[in-house]
Amino acid sequence: MAIAKHSPGSRVVVVGSCSVDLIVKVARIPRVGETVIGGVFHSVCGGKGANQAVTAVRAGASVTFVGRVGADAYGKTVVAGLKGDGINVAHLTEDPREPTGIAFIFVGGGGENSIAVASGANLRLCPADVAKARGAFKKGGILLVQLETPLDLVVSAVALAAKTGMRVILNPAPARALPDSLLRKVDILTPNEHEAESLTGVRVDGAAAAARAARKLHAKGIRTVIITLGSRGVFVSEEGLAALVPAFKARAVDTTAAGDVFSGALAVALAEGLPMLDAVRFGQAAAAISVTRMGAQPSAPTRKEIERLLKRAR
Numbered sequence: 606m607a608i609a610k611h612s613p614g615s616r617v618v619v620v621g622s623c624s625v626d627l628i629v630k631v632a633r634i635p636r637v638g639e640t641v642i643g644g645v646f647h648s649v650c651g652g653k654g655a656n657q658a659v660t661a662v663r664a665g666a667s668v669t670f671v672g673r674v675g676a677d678a679y680g681k682t683v684v685a686g687l688k689g690d691g692i693n694v695a696h697l698t699e700d701p702r703e704p705t706g707i708a709f710i711f712v713g714g715g716g717e718n719s720i721a722v723a724s725g726a727n728l729r730l731c732p733a734d735v736a737k738a739r740g741a742f743k744k745g746g747i748l749l750v751q752l753e754t755p756l757d758l759v760v761s762a763v764a765l766a767a768k769t770g771m772r773v774i775l776n777p778a779p780a781r782a783l784p785d786s787l788l789r790k791v792d793i794l795t796p797n798e799h800e801a802e803s804l805t806g807v808r809v810d811g812a813a814a815a816a817r818a819a820r821k822l823h824a825k826g827i828r829t830v831i832i833t834l835g836s837r838g839v840f841v842s843e844e845g846l847a848a849l850v851p852a853f854k855a856r857a858v859d860t861t862a863a864g865d866v867f868s869g870a871l872a873v874a875l876a877e878g879l880p881m882l883d884a885v886r887f888g889q890a891a892a893a894i895s896v897t898r899m900g901a902q903p904s905a906p907t908r909k910e911i912e913r914l915l916k917r918a919r
Contacts, residue, residue, distance in 0.1 A: 615876035616746035617661045618771070619869075620671040620735060620762040621654020622727040622753035623687070623697070624706030625679045626861070626901055634711050634719045650686040651708055651901035652727065653751040653778060656862045660869025660891060660905040661749070662690050666876055669693040669741040671734055671762070672754075673726040679705035680726070686902065696738040700726035706753075716857030716896060722753070730754045732761035744770035747872045751776045751865075756783075763790045772875065776868040777804060789826035793875075795868050797833045812849040815840035819847070831871070831885060833864060833892075839885050850885050853893035853918065862901035867892040870911065890914045 631644040650659075654672055662668040670692050674680030676699050683705060687694050703726040711719045735758065742748070748766035750759050750773070759775075766773045767790045774793045777783065780803035788794070798809035807818040809832060819830040819842035829843040838852040870891035874884035890911045898904035 615666045615873060616669075616743060617658075617666040617749060617872050617876055618669045618671065618738070618741050618746060618766075619654050619658040619661065619749045620730075620738075620754070620758070621657070621749075621751045622652040622706060622724070622730075623650070623655035623670070623672045623674060623683050624652035624708050624722070624725075624727065625649070625682060626651035626708045626710055628710045628712060628861075628900065630712045630859075630899065632714050634713045634717065647900055649900040649903050650683055651862065652683075652706055653753050653776070653865050655683065655687060656865035656901045656905065657749050657751070657776070657869035657872070658687065658692050659690050659902045660866045661873050662692050663905050663907050664870045664873040664891060664911060665908045666873045667693075669696065669738070671696040671730075671738045671741075673698045673700045673703075673730045673734070675700055675704035675726045677704050679707065693741070696734065696741065698734060700729050703729050710861060712859045712861065712899070716860045718859065718861050720861070724753065727754050730758050732757055734758070735761045735765055739765065742766055742769040742771055747772045747774060747876045749774045749776070749868060749872045751778055752781055753779065756781070760787050763787060766790075774868060774872055774875075776864065778864060780804070785825050788822070791827050793829040793831060793871075794822060794827045795831045795833065795864070795871065797835070797864055801832045809834070811837070812840055815849075816842065816847055829881065833867060839867075839889060841881060841885055843881065846881065848882065850882060850889065853889055853914065855893040855896050857896040859899045859904065860896050862904055863892045863896050865901065866895040866905050869905070886915065887911060890918070
């Protein structure tokens with residue numbers, strides 16, 4: 606496969622959530638009403654939008670992030686982290702009313718997780734924030750959005766991207782109902798198997814079921830459907846192409862941000878002009894590295910790490 610050539614001019618705009626993740630590593634996820642003793646505590650920056658932005662910039666893109674934080678210590682931590690990675694935060698607004706988003710995460714012994722989110726300022730992100738960031742929406746770039754923010758915000762961001770000639774990637778997580786009017790403007794949809802089932806009613810338990818779900822999503826106007834299936838790989842469906850791309854082997858420590866890392870790296874590879882299957886493989890390599898590490902943004906790999914894994918897998 607081809608490996609993306611580093612192009613600092615490749616532009617990615619991420620509109621979405623940012624938060625601080627409070628993580629406890631435990632032997633197993635507690636059941637309802639149960640307390641599990643032990644485990645290691647970590648506090649790191651997260652939020653699906655910010656995770657994807659950090660992944661994209663580490664993978665080689667020029668990244669602008671549009672989001673909201675609270676006027677609190679957690680907000681300062683989020684801003685400092687994004688700036689430290691070289692992300693343009695000119696459109697990251699400090700909200701005067703709501704606190705910075707917080708996610709409480711249990712990570713089990715096999716890397717599985719259970720997450721509860723207090724969205725805070727993320728729920729105050731609005732179409733006006735997108736309008737103020739209009740200058741960052743330029744033809745040839747990629748818009749990456751998710752669903753941890755209000756739906757009207759997502760709709761406005763996708764509409765602006767479509768008008769300005771950007772390619773739109775929607776990672777429909779967490780799962781929710783979406784209007785067909787929005788989906789028609791999406792170029793690439795990247796659900797996992799559960800999100801694909803939520804959108805189509807098809808239980809995605811393998812490649813054949815993924816193909817059925819993809820057909821339903823194509824019928825809504827989506828050009829490219831990429832369904833992530835964890836250790837089983839990634840199912841890719843677009844005109845003239847339907848393929849299950851095998852996953853890299855990885856010993857999972859924490860799978861919390863694997864989907865975010867995949868989407869962020871995919872956006873970079875596509876911005877740099879890679880063919881779809883090669884771009885998917887680039888995203889898979891990034892995600893495979895991420896699950897071997899604790900935390901959301903700390904797990905996102907560098908460009909060199911992604912390329913190293915791809916070369917070993919040739």
